[in-house]
Amino acid sequence: MSSLPTPSNKRRRRVLAIDDEPAMTEWLKMVIEADGYEVRTALIGTRGEEIFKQWRPDVVVTDLMLPDLDGIALLRRLKEIDAAPEVIIISGQGTLARAVEAGQAGAFFFLEKPVSQDGLMDLIRRAIEQTQARAEHKQMKEQIRGQYSFANIIGQSKKMKDLFELVESVAASDANILIQGENGTGKELIANAIHYNSNRVKGPFIKINCAAIPKDLIESELFGYKKGAFTGANTDKIGLFEMAESGSLLLDEIGEMPSYLQTKLLRVLQEREYRPIGSDRLVHVDFRLICATNIDLEVALREGKLREDLYFRINTITLRVAPLRERTEDIPLLCNHFLSKFNERYQKNVRSISPAAYHLLIRNRWAGNVRELENAIERAVLVCKTGEIQPGDLPESIREEGSPAQEFTVPPHRTLAEIEKMAILQTLQRTNWNKQEAAQILGLYRPTLYSKMKKHEIQDQRAQQRAAAAQAATTR
Numbered sequence: 001m002s003s004l005p006t007p008s009n010k011r012r013r014r015v016l017a018i019d020d021e022p023a024m025t026e027w028l029k030m031v032i033e034a035d036g037y038e039v040r041t042a043l044i045g046t047r048g049e050e051i052f053k054q055w056r057p058d059v060v061v062t063d064l065m066l067p068d069l070d071g072i073a074l075l076r077r078l079k080e081i082d083a084a085p086e087v088i089i090i091s092g093q094g095t096l097a098r099a100v101e102a103g104q105a106g107a108f109f110f111l112e113k114p115v116s117q118d119g120l121m122d123l124i125r126r127a128i129e130q131t132q133a134r135a136e137h138k139q140m141k142e143q144i145r146g147q148y149s150f151a152n153i154i155g156q157s158k159k160m161k162d163l164f165e166l167v168e169s170v171a172a173s174d175a176n177i178l179i180q181g182e183n184g185t186g187k188e189l190i191a192n193a194i195h196y197n198s199n200r201v202k203g204p205f206i207k208i209n210c211a212a213i214p215k216d217l218i219e220s221e222l223f224g225y226k227k228g229a230f231t232g233a234n235t236d237k238i239g240l241f242e243m244a245e246s247g248s249l250l251l252d253e254i255g256e257m258p259s260y261l262q263t264k265l266l267r268v269l270q271e272r273e274y275r276p277i278g279s280d281r282l283v284h285v286d287f288r289l290i291c292a293t294n295i296d297l298e299v300a301l302r303e304g305k306l307r308e309d310l311y312f313r314i315n316t317i318t319l320r321v322a323p324l325r326e327r328t329e330d331i332p333l334l335c336n337h338f339l340s341k342f343n344e345r346y347q348k349n350v351r352s353i354s355p356a357a358y359h360l361l362i363r364n365r366w367a368g369n370v371r372e373l374e375n376a377i378e379r380a381v382l383v384c385k386t387g388e389i390q391p392g393d394l395p396e397s398i399r400e401e402g403s404p405a406q407e408f409t410v411p412p413h414r415t416l417a418e419i420e421k422m423a424i425l426q427t428l429q430r431t432n433w434n435k436q437e438a439a440q441i442l443g444l445y446r447p448t449l450y451s452k453m454k455k456h457e458i459q460d461q462r463a464q465q466r467a468a469a470a471q472a473a474t475t476r
Contacts, residue, residue, distance in 0.1 A: 018048035045069030064091035086127035171197035181321030184369030203247025229278025244287035338377035
């Protein structure tokens, strides 16, 4: 019979056997030790519990009927002490109801007598593998958190390390912060990191998404109002500016704020005071402003969607969160983190990702960035039938993105102008309408790209979607 390797620098795996029949405990000890494990035995449940506390085994094998304690009651006690070791229950008079009860209490397996040597050892090996995998996942999470993360943001690429350093250097100040990045890059996590590493950490952290609230309601949310100020104002309402006293205020999607409200916000930032709607009461404010946006601010300034004076007020420090396609070296680390997270959440044991699946993950454009990657790994963990994620476990969109059909080919019987338009349009779509990245791929200066977009009448689809959403919100 094969034995487990027992390296000199690691302790042997430990198994605790509990049975009131001395002949049975001796047999268990002999069989389990023969497979390379260290074994201790007990004839009663309370003695087994003492050994468990002091010795901390990896697996417990216990009889269901003990003279002083029911086996399932013992199982519950052991799980309260340490939930990590797996417990196998053996019974000579097992019933379906007792097996279900054992499973609900956390038993790894309910084994009926007579017990075969091969069957028992197979169960113990599987239990050891499960405890080992769980320990490795926990260790991996701690390693990721300690070595490659900052305030729950994971990354080891130069861009992320530079960002972490900048966040650390500015967090303690009261300077206004502007965070730029595409959807799904983790802008809110960066905002959290700034607040919780600042001198205002004991104060509130108030967040508002300017794109998620109808424009005619944003002002009342920020400034508050007095009872009777307008129809429906049945009580006084404290504004978010006032609620953020001594803390931080995050204005997410600042580019969606109406122009007239940008003027009022600028005045608040300059004078550090305001009056709620319909009130003569003067409110003095003391908060640290953090803004976030996923729009191209140069375009917003040029089109008049963002006031220039407000822009210069809110971007004392600008932090750019790189999209995932610009830091592909972080993908394996993120994948390991999400594997650990979803293995634990769904009680799965998916240990790795196949090279073919990794190839698809690395070359994908990740329009939804880290959020899209997280969703892809969650889906893969749920549908994976083995211990390794295969290409077929990934979402169809990722498999299609990795196919050669996605590459640009020059179509026949087209003019040079038509081919140029197609190349620009496909590049913009593949970069999620990131003009700067598209210009770099195409070998153009950004102003030249804008000029060619105008020439070919290429409209920014994201801008059109935002405008349609804003129009819909206004008409509701």
